[in-house]
Amino acid sequence: MENEYEKWIKKAEKDLDTAKYLINGEREEEGLFFLQQSAEKSLKAVYIKKFGKLLKTHDLVLLARKVNAPENIHAICKRLTLSYQYTRYPDVIKKNAEEEIKEFMKDTTEIIKWTKRNL
Numbered sequence: 182m183e184n185e186y187e188k189w190i191k192k193a194e195k196d197l198d199t200a201k202y203l204i205n206g207e208r209e210e211e212g213l214f215f216l217q218q219s220a221e222k223s224l225k226a227v228y229i230k231k232f233g234k235l236l237k238t239h240d241l242v243l244l245a246r247k248v249n250a251p252e253n254i255h256a257i258c259k260r261l262t263l264s265y266q267y268t269r270y271p272d273v274i275k276k277n278a279e280e281e282i283k284e285f286m287k288d289t290t291e292i293i294k295w296t297k298r299n300l
Contacts, residue, residue: 189226223296257288
């Protein structure tokens with residue numbers, strides 16, 4: 182039987198795949214949303230593993246803090262918050278969007294790698 186945290190990391194990986202698909206299909210805003218979701222679900226997997234329950238929040242920085250993630254993961258979470266803002270608020274200025282999207286993809290992948298090492 183699959184543990185709850187395993188379900189969450191699988192969802193995180195699926196969201197990362199969805200993000201890549203959307204971004205490659207030139208649906209960047211939607212792809213960025215799924216990058217943020219992937220990171221969030223990944224961190225929630227660690228939280229569930231550590232504490233045996235779900236923390237209902239969308240705050241990546243809070244999740245990183247609660248699971249005692251290293252400083253580089255905290256920094257990534259701060260950057261990924263921008264990706265979420267890009268998808269929800271049309272007045273957020275997008276500079277060098279293509280480069281940022283590549284960075285957000287790399288950042289999300291790094292969070293998932295860290296998560297898997299800590300499950």
